[in-house]
Amino acid sequence: MRELDLDLDAFEGPFDLLLTLLLREELEPIEIDIAAIVLAFVERLAEREEIDLEACGEFLVLVSALLELKARLLFPDEAAELDALEPEAAAEELARRLGEYRRMKEAAVWLAERLAGERDRWFRLGPAPLAPQPERRLAPQDSNALAVALRALAVPPPAVSLSHMALRFPPVSQFLDRFRTLLSRRRRFDFESEVIGLSRVEQAVAFLALLELRKSGEIALSQAAPFAPIRIARVDDERITTWTARSA
Amino acid sequence: MDSTLRLIATNPLDQLARTIEALLIVASAPLSVAELAEAAEDDPERVETALGLLRERFGERRSGIVLEQVAGGYAFRASREASEACARLFERPIERGLSHAALETLAVVAYLGPCSRPEVARIRGVAADSAVASLVERGLISEAGRESGPGGAVRYRTTPLFERVFGLESLAALPRLDDLGADGEQIRERLLEVASARAS
């Protein structure tokens, strides 16, 4: 799943590289077309004979975190406002925005059709071949206007609301360190009990760190049943791994 | 000499029509009735009448040059009959490779303009920088000041060229937004259902 190959406007390559770049803030979530990622994933699923539930679960967590992050960055101030709204009012507001976007999409379709219909309408672009050459004349200007214009360019943009900063992805490395330290003290632990109280975004990043550790062979993951607690164990402790596997 | 003078005197509208022809052949953008009247030093009403004459003379299937009412004024264009010959000789640099993102951005600016890049991004849900840049380069939108307040973002609006390329008499010729996205009501209802389920 993580080697899912993507071909987006802003990014081309495997999904896990995309995540890494996003987490390192080398790529803006706003640049990423998430629907295209979902489409690529669904196509990949359709190609396969059987459904990999684990991969689907992982994908859902990561994509929903991405969506939330992108939404928060798009509406830095409004996010807080929406939270404060009653559910009905929030739904009303969301519907208004969706409606607005939908109408713009329709308008774009109309424009595209119009353009196609006008393909046999030709006119000249630019001046006529034998037109008189006009001269542009400008009235005397006040040089203070130049100073005013340059000063305006030196004004920093309004401070961006920091309310969404709490929702920024923490670095994966933070969780890598945390889990490694944990495993140096304990042979195994439950994922849920370690991430309890963290935001969904942080939980998603913690999960990413887990996958990272498993990929590098440092840990073993197990889960007794879907939605059961996820157990993490040191790989060097074979006994525990087999015990967990048997009991599962 | 005398008879020529009388001829002009009896049908001065013909001379005005010729002057308008001349103005339209050298103009690089559609000319409004007011602009034509000012340059021709004549009444707007008479200009309208002369334009009516010209519209008959330069009509589709009658002439290779067609008079059209577009972008808030009048302009000559090629007859549709000759479009294949035109396509062999000329290019369409403005429309070539106009992306879906650019069309959506154009729609937002046309309906809500003047508006800034952040506003376009908010509505479309993705950054609009490259789409805006390509539209500016094509001359379909142009800068229209900055948002008020310090550090305000540059705002954009559509140009007369936009109206001309899309064959619109004016921006008012765009379809009404209310007529688009008619299923918006359905979305609203579904969201309200979800909301009331969450609240209970």
Add this chain to the structure above:
Amino acid sequence: MDSTLRLIATNPLDQLARTIEALLIVASAPLSVAELAEAAEDDPERVETALGLLRERFGERRSGIVLEQVAGGYAFRASREASEACARLFERPIERGLSHAALETLAVVAYLGPCSRPEVARIRGVAADSAVASLVERGLISEAGRESGPGGAVRYRTTPLFERVFGLESLAALPRLDDLGADGEQIRERLLEVASARAS
């Protein structure tokens, strides 16, 4: 309907003439007989004949549009009879001020000295191509070499006309901007800093 069809069939030269009219109305430079023949997919001889017809139709005193043979081929021009009206159309009223984009661009070039388009764009946070082009067209800025290094961008500086229009003895007479920096270099740094904050 039948008679129209027969008319076209019996006089195909008329259709060729209409096609040539259409091509000439779209062209932004004179078209040669060879170009017209290729676009119309017809014989150069027949094109010459059709041009003869058009020369009669679009003759001085007969029409406001006149077909003219020039060095590069054929092009339409305005009739002499309408030259005063055309002059009025092109004689632009004295412009009272500059657009916001032009003023910002001009301020950057004036205060920071020779400056390339990419640099102006970086400082303003938007593409500067059309603003720079319009200032060059007005003669307020002009090219002043290129940035060092291979493929360096063209740099621009203000002209003596700029100083005249803004009533300055020299560039040293620009209003001081001590609050932004002691010299052009410091101001440039300050502006680039703000610009990168804006972009983030």
